[in-house]
Amino acid sequence: MNASTLFPVIPPASEAGSELLNLMQTMGFKAKAASSQVARAPAAIKNRALLGLAALLRQNLPMLQAANQRDLDRAGAPGLAGPLLDRLKLGAKDIETVALGCEQLAAMPDVIGEIIGMKQQPSGIRVGQMRVPIGVFGMIYESRPNVTIEAASLAIKSGNACILRGGSEAIESNQALAALVQQALAGAGLPADAVQLVPTTDREAVGHLITMAQYVDLIIPRGGKGLIERISAGAKVPVIKHLDGNCHVYVDDPCDIAMAVKIADNAKTQKYSPCNATEGLLVARAVAEEFLPLIAAIYAAKGVEMRCDEAAAHILRAQAAIKLIANIVPAVEQDWYQEYLAPVISIKLVAGVDAAIAHINQYSSHHTDAIVTRDHMHAQRFLREVDSASVMVNASTRFADGFEFGLGAEIGISTDKFHARGPVGIEGLTSLKYVVLGQGEVRV
Numbered sequence: 001m002n003a004s005t006l007f008p009v010i011p012p013a014s015e016a017g018s019e020l021l022n023l024m025q026t027m028g029f030k031a032k033a034a035s036s037q038v039a040r041a042p043a044a045i046k047n048r049a050l051l052g053l054a055a056l057l058r059q060n061l062p063m064l065q066a067a068n069q070r071d072l073d074r075a076g077a078p079g080l081a082g083p084l085l086d087r088l089k090l091g092a093k094d095i096e097t098v099a100l101g102c103e104q105l106a107a108m109p110d111v112i113g114e115i116i117g118m119k120q121q122p123s124g125i126r127v128g129q130m131r132v133p134i135g136v137f138g139m140i141y142e143s144r145p146n147v148t149i150e151a152a153s154l155a156i157k158s159g160n161a162c163i164l165r166g167g168s169e170a171i172e173s174n175q176a177l178a179a180l181v182q183q184a185l186a187g188a189g190l191p192a193d194a195v196q197l198v199p200t201t202d203r204e205a206v207g208h209l210i211t212m213a214q215y216v217d218l219i220i221p222r223g224g225k226g227l228i229e230r231i232s233a234g235a236k237v238p239v240i241k242h243l244d245g246n247c248h249v250y251v252d253d254p255c256d257i258a259m260a261v262k263i264a265d266n267a268k269t270q271k272y273s274p275c276n277a278t279e280g281l282l283v284a285r286a287v288a289e290e291f292l293p294l295i296a297a298i299y300a301a302k303g304v305e306m307r308c309d310e311a312a313a314h315i316l317r318a319q320a321a322i323k324l325i326a327n328i329v330p331a332v333e334q335d336w337y338q339e340y341l342a343p344v345i346s347i348k349l350v351a352g353v354d355a356a357i358a359h360i361n362q363y364s365s366h367h368t369d370a371i372v373t374r375d376h377m378h379a380q381r382f383l384r385e386v387d388s389a390s391v392m393v394n395a396s397t398r399f400a401d402g403f404e405f406g407l408g409a410e411i412g413i414s415t416d417k418f419h420a421r422g423p424v425g426i427e428g429l430t431s432l433k434y435v436v437l438g439q440g441e442v443r444v
Contacts, residue, residue: 031193064173101150132431136216159430210239220424245276251283257287257294263372283347306328357382405422
């Protein structure tokens with residue numbers, strides 16, 4: 001299928017204000033109409049669309065990679081930074097991951113229509129809650145083209161329609177992927193308009209999308225902090241915010257040092273660009289002399305710059321084996337707040353679990369934070385008291401992901417405290433309404 005036929009790119013210069021408004025309102029109208037059809041679709045039909053999409057992704061691997069290469073070539077010409085190029089890449093492994101995500105979603109129970117908490121009341125009525133789709137959500141995201149499939153597949157499974165607006169740097173990749181989504185929807189007998197990709201790179205389209213309360217029920221921005229703050233400020237519909245990922249690993253006293261080295265390495269270096277990569281390493285003073293030289297040698301070998309407080313830098317510079325490490329630099333206050341998305345990490349020594357929790361709650365973005373410990377009480381305190389969307393014990397922060405959490409896919413990782421928090425999967429795209437069952441009861 002030729003993606004450009006379904007999603008022709010409309011250059012910004014060709015869009016007068018009224019024409020762009022009409023385009024977005026038409027997309028909204030179509031999405032609203034399609035949402036009612038998807039909402040009542042049986043689970044078997046939605047699963048057929050998901051399995052068909054997984055098959056199409058694998059069958060069209062060369063076409064998808066060719067489209068992605070065109071985006072990479074265009075993005076590389078003006079010198080897009082390495083981490084941003086990394087986010088833009090759509091390799092065979094990435095395509096297989098989203099295909100597996102579609103299959104995982106298809107294998108999961110359908111929560112739509114599920115009734116929970118049904119209780120008999122003194123009046124005789126029974127009251128519970130039913131899980132229903134949100135309706136139409138708008139997704140605004142940057143760089144990562146795999147988000148197109150994650151958003152589309154979750155929309156299908158949760159019985160919602162969606163309007164997707166990816167970054168201009170990934171326009172050809174997103175077109176190719178969205179064309180396959182619409183092909184899978186049509187093949188399963190569902191309306192192709194249930195998933196639409198905004199066909200223009202004009203930024204004014206986003207302004208219209210986030211204010212179309214008559215068509216759109218929820219906005220989900222996924223990208224840099226600046227994007228999310230702008231969307232939140234201008235939206236006239238509810239927003240699920242996915243803010244920056246200033247994640248931490250705290251190495252406790254006592255801990256398994258070998259485990260701590262393994263986790264701190266993976267959490268930082270397995271991939272630098274995701275929001276769940278660790279940006280801050282906190283180390284209990286009692287284990288610092290043993291732990292720090294081991295992890296610093298690994299970081300140095302991988303070219304990771306270590307921005308250390310004075311105590312950590314003193315220990316590292318005193319170790320003869322790592323005197324040649326040139327990438328130990330003094331940390332400043334801003335480093336404790338920083339999301340680097342690069343081979344850079346802040347390192348700070350703390351007195352113990354109390355100080356670690358206090359530091360994380362003050363400086364983190366409340367995304368994902370982990371403790372490495374042998375002390376059960378320290379682990380329980382960390383889980384209860386760290387105010388983050390995902391909190392982990394003896395595991396890498398890189399697991400903070402919808403696929404890894406068994407959600408099939410994720411629409412983003414919410415750092416909000418209401419409706420949805422952490423990786424937003426199927427249930428995060430649903431709402432609960434009260435249902436009442438009676439046998440002729442009337443209120444006295």
